[in-house]
Amino acid sequence: MLDAAPRATPPTSEPSELLRVENLKVHFPVTKGVIFNRQVATIKAVDGVSFAIRRGETLGLVGESGSGKSTTGLAVLRMLAATSGRIIFEGRDITGLDRLQMLSIRQRMQMVYQDPYGSLNPRMTVRNIIGEPLTVHGFDADRAAMRAKVDQLLANVGLLPEMADRYPHEFSGGQRQRIGIAGSLALEPSLLIADEPVSALDVSIQAQVINLFMDLQERLGLTYLFIAHDLAVVRHISTRIAVMYLGRIVEIANRDDIYKSPLHPYTEALMAAVPVADPEIEATRPRVVVTGEVPSALRPPSGCRFHPRCPMAMAKCKTDDPELITPAPGRAVACHLHGG
Amino acid sequence: MTAPLLQVENLTTRFRSDRGLVTAVDGVSFDVQPGETVAIVGESGSGKSVTALSILRLIPDPPGKIANGQILFEGQDLLTLDDPGIRAVRGNKIAMIFQEPMSSLNPSLTVGLQVAEPINQHRGTPWAKAYELAQELIGRVRIGDAASRLRSFPHQYSGGMRQRVMIAMALACAPRLIIADEPTTALDVTVQAQILDLLKEVTRETGSSLILITHDLGVVARYADRVAVMYGGRIVEMAPARALYKSPRHPYTRGLMASVPRLDGGGRRLVPIEGQPPNLADLPSGCAFAPRCRSAIDRCRNERPALTVAADSHLRACFADA
Numbered sequence: 001m002l003d004a005a006p007r008a009t010p011p012t013s014e015p016s017e018l019l020r021v022e023n024l025k026v027h028f029p030v031t032k033g034v035i036f037n038r039q040v041a042t043i044k045a046v047d048g049v050s051f052a053i054r055r056g057e058t059l060g061l062v063g064e065s066g067s068g069k070s071t072t073g074l075a076v077l078r079m080l081a082a083t084s085g086r087i088i089f090e091g092r093d094i095t096g097l098d099r100l101q102m103l104s105i106r107q108r109m110q111m112v113y114q115d116p117y118g119s120l121n122p123r124m125t126v127r128n129i130i131g132e133p134l135t136v137h138g139f140d141a142d143r144a145a146m147r148a149k150v151d152q153l154l155a156n157v158g159l160l161p162e163m164a165d166r167y168p169h170e171f172s173g174g175q176r177q178r179i180g181i182a183g184s185l186a187l188e189p190s191l192l193i194a195d196e197p198v199s200a201l202d203v204s205i206q207a208q209v210i211n212l213f214m215d216l217q218e219r220l221g222l223t224y225l226f227i228a229h230d231l232a233v234v235r236h237i238s239t240r241i242a243v244m245y246l247g248r249i250v251e252i253a254n255r256d257d258i259y260k261s262p263l264h265p266y267t268e269a270l271m272a273a274v275p276v277a278d279p280e281i282e283a284t285r286p287r288v289v290v291t292g293e294v295p296s297a298l299r300p301p302s303g304c305r306f307h308p309r310c311p312m313a314m315a316k317c318k319t320d321d322p323e324l325i326t327p328a329p330g331r332a333v334a335c336h337l338h339g340g
Numbered sequence: 341m342t343a344p345l346l347q348v349e350n351l352t353t354r355f356r357s358d359r360g361l362v363t364a365v366d367g368v369s370f371d372v373q374p375g376e377t378v379a380i381v382g383e384s385g386s387g388k389s390v391t392a393l394s395i396l397r398l399i400p401d402p403p404g405k406i407a408n409g410q411i412l413f414e415g416q417d418l419l420t421l422d423d424p425g426i427r428a429v430r431g432n433k434i435a436m437i438f439q440e441p442m443s444s445l446n447p448s449l450t451v452g453l454q455v456a457e458p459i460n461q462h463r464g465t466p467w468a469k470a471y472e473l474a475q476e477l478i479g480r481v482r483i484g485d486a487a488s489r490l491r492s493f494p495h496q497y498s499g500g501m502r503q504r505v506m507i508a509m510a511l512a513c514a515p516r517l518i519i520a521d522e523p524t525t526a527l528d529v530t531v532q533a534q535i536l537d538l539l540k541e542v543t544r545e546t547g548s549s550l551i552l553i554t555h556d557l558g559v560v561a562r563y564a565d566r567v568a569v570m571y572g573g574r575i576v577e578m579a580p581a582r583a584l585y586k587s588p589r590h591p592y593t594r595g596l597m598a599s600v601p602r603l604d605g606g607g608r609r610l611v612p613i614e615g616q617p618p619n620l621a622d623l624p625s626g627c628a629f630a631p632r633c634r635s636a637i638d639r640c641r642n643e644r645p646a647l648t649v650a651a652d653s654h655l656r657a658c659f660a661d662a
Contacts, residue, residue: 064528172616202383203555207599207612229529232558236601236610259603273533275558276604277597279581282562289537290530293500 017088018191018223019076019109020052024085026068026075030298043297045071047247049085050324055190058217058224060238060255062231062270066294067244069227073193076225077111078102090190107137110184114196116176120168126179127164130154133186153182156219157212174205178212185216193225198233210237231274235259240330243267246297246305249324252332263333266290266306304336312337343415344371345516345549346395351409353387353394356402359621364390366573367408369647372517377543377550379564379581381557385617387573388553392519395551396436397426414516432462435510437539439522441502445494451478451505452490458512477508481538500531504538511542518543519551524559536563557600561585569593572618572628575647579654589656591636592629627659635660 026046029039046068053059063069074080076087078094086095094105110133113119120129130150131140140146151161157178168176177197184192194213198206214237216222228234234241235255242252243266251264262268265288272288290309295301301308307317316336324334353365365387372378382388393399394406397418411418413434418426430436438444446454455474459465465473471490478486481504494502503523510518520539524532540563543550552563560567560581567584569577569592577590588594595613602608615632624630630640637660645657 064530174616202617203557203596204383204599204613204617207601207610208614210601211610211612231529232601232603235603269530271603273529274603275533275556275562277557277561277585277600277602278604279561279564279585281604289533291534293498293531294528 016054017052018055018090019225020086020088021072021076022050022086022088024049024072024075024087025083026071026080027083041298044247044300045297046075047300049244049247049249051242051249051252053191053223053225055223056217056221057239058226058237060234060241061225061227061244062229062234062241063244064229064270064294066246066297068247068297069244070195072244073111073195073225073227077106077109077193079111103137107133107187108189109191109193110187110189112177112181112184112192112194112197114200116173116180116200117168119180120176122168125165125167126154126159126171129168129179130164130183130186133183137187139187149186153186156185156216157182158208172205173201174208177201177209181209181212181216185220188220189222191223191225193227195227196229197226199228199230206233213237231270243270246294246300248305248334249332250306250334252324254330257331263327263331263338264306264335265310265312265337269309269311304334342374344412345374345376345414346372346551347410347412348391348395349410349412351391351394351411352407353390353399353404354407355404357621362620363573363623364404364620365394368570368573368575370568370575370578372549372551374516375543375547375549377540377552377563377565379552379554379560379567380570381554381560381567382570383555383617385572385620386570388570389521391570392436392521392551392553395519396430396434397421398430398436428462431458431509431515432513433515434517434519435513435515437503437506437510437518437520437523439525441499441506442494444506445502447494450491450493451497454494455490455505455508455512458509462513474508474512477511478505480511480542481505481508483508499527500535503527503535507535507539507542511546514546515548517549517551519553521553522555523552525554525556532559539563557596558603569596572623573620574628574644574657575655576629576658577654577656578647579656583651583654589650589654589661590629590658591633591660595632627657633660 024046025048028043028045030041030043031037032040049072061069075082082095086093127150130153131146134140150164154161154164159178198209226237238255241255241258242249245266251267259271262271269288269290276282292309303319304317304322307313322334322336324332326332327338349369351365351368355362355364368391380388395411452471452474455477456470459470459473460467475486475490478489483489483501483504524535564581567581568575571592577593588597598611599613601610613632618628626641626643627645630636639659645659647655647657650656
């Protein structure tokens with residue numbers, strides 16, 4: 001006999017999880033024609049991505065251009081509409097929330113952008129830039145408290161209160177990135193999504209901002225989704241790392257495992273491609289050279305998307321799309337070599 | 341040591357700007373041996389690109405001007421050549437590869453024509469023959485199906501393929517020296533490795549020298565024989581790559597190494613260089629790095645240290661490193 005009562009759905013997220021993304025897809029239509037506008041193709045920028053971030057950890061999201069890492073970040077923030085899939089944040093499914101409901105969620109998750117020049121309004125003082133989110137969310141009734149809050153935020157990112165009345169052009173790239181971070185912390189979010197936050201900075205300044213991210217995490221208990229293409233930076237800052245290729249996650253592992261024992265041939269090639277700043281180590285490192293470049297997301301290869309460039313590709317890889325499986329606790333890989 | 345292929349002596353390049361006269365390159369001297377890869381490493385504004393452009397006299401004048409120095413290439417001072425003279429060197433004996441290949445390629449000409457052009461121009465090879473050679477070069481930089489790719493236009497190529505075309509063009513006249521200015525900064529890491537491996541391989545095959553300009557200490561470690569570190573328009577340290585990484589002598593070099601996260605060393609806390617890069621229009625009277633330097637002594641703030649020998653072929657410009 002069939003059980004009439006529907007079975008209780010298992011809890012979708014553990015309490016330690018801050019964010020869970022399930023089978024996220026973000027597809028963009030490609031249209032042609034002015035009068036008879038019709039869809040001729042679909043760009044599957046993100047095509048079935050699943051991952052979870054625990055409270056207080058940093059998940060690094062790496063990949064080359066076109067891998068879908070930035071699109072994933074924007075979709076989690078609901079700044080881009082997901083085609084399908086679920087985004088569960090602080091235990092709540094936010095995928096279907098409307099604008100008004102999202103307003104309260106956005107206090108809890110904030111974005112840090114790459115370009116500290118383009119993301120700050122040149123006509124606003126630093127005080128107004130940092131205070132703007134507070135105004136938008138209606139926390140500006142008490143002006144003295146606002147001032148104190150902005151001063152506190154500036155101090156948090158290593159800037160001085162007297163800098164508050166200056167304009168963005170008076171600051172260097174590193175200082176502007178600090179201002180951007182201060183603004184994103186104004187509403188005391190639990191999750192920061194940082195998209196290439198240090199790649200526009202000079203090396204000597206990069207370290208200052210990376211250290212700031214790590215200090216803030218420790219002090220404020222923040223959780224980061226850290227999106228970047230620089231593997232050395234990501235390995236330095238992350239607890240775990242997810243590697244993306246053409247809209248898919250191909251591997252997730254702890255930051256040391258992903259460097260020392262990568263499972264996916266793409267991860268291995270990516271690690272081998274990045275030179276280590278030591279000529280003696282470089283002289284002895286094995287070289288895994290992948291040929292070719294990332295194909296267009298408009299026409300992703302059949303089967304495993306990496307197979308045309310993969311030195312280990314088998315017949316199966318051309319036809320069967322490998323699933324993301326869990327070969328060991330804390331690790332996930334999508335590759336037929338590992339039973340995907 | 342054999343005679344150097346290139347010897348830059350006391351090169352000074354200035355630009356007029358609305359902030360006053362900016363000395364982008366300030367008394368730079370170095371040499372490049374035949375077959376050697378020399379990396380010039382530095383952050384933005386350090387003068388590394390201006391040094392490269394000055395060698396080929398590609399500084400836009402005005403506002404720029406090479407104020408002083410000598411650039412001896414195969415014994416001839418490039419700064420004294422007239423315009424036809426320097427044009428005969430550019431793209432012929434010294435080739436240059438830039439960061440953004442799309443802006444160095446003519447979008448309205450086929451790739452074949454552009455690769456064949458320097459052969460026709462510099463060598464006087466008839467077009468038909470030059471075109472054949474172009475096909476050979478395109479194959480050598482591993483662009484498949486060379487014959488049909490020659491008839492394509494640059495926009496039909498991917499970023500990595502365009503950079504391969506630039507390398508093919510650079511190789512066209514079998515140069516003695518290739519200057520590559522951040523040749524892979526715009527490319528993805530797996531493609532970066534392919535392009536730099538290719539560049540290294542072709543220079544090894546032809547015995548030509550390579551000046552590699554980059555901000556990436558990893559790239560330097562993998563590809564360079566010798567390294568010049570620039571800061572504030574000057575070379576602050578120059579040494580064979582291994583010696584530089586093993587025992588950096590200048591506080592700026594040491595600072596750079598401590599501030600860069602490494603793929604093979606997670607967790608180690610980064611030690612940033614405090615403060616900001618110098619303003620070239622308003623350099624301090626002493627060492628440009630002194631305001632950010634932990635080892636600075638009084639003398640550093642008043643006097644500019646010259647590049648002097650610290651150990652076997654290891655030079656540094658620092659009063660604190662005795």
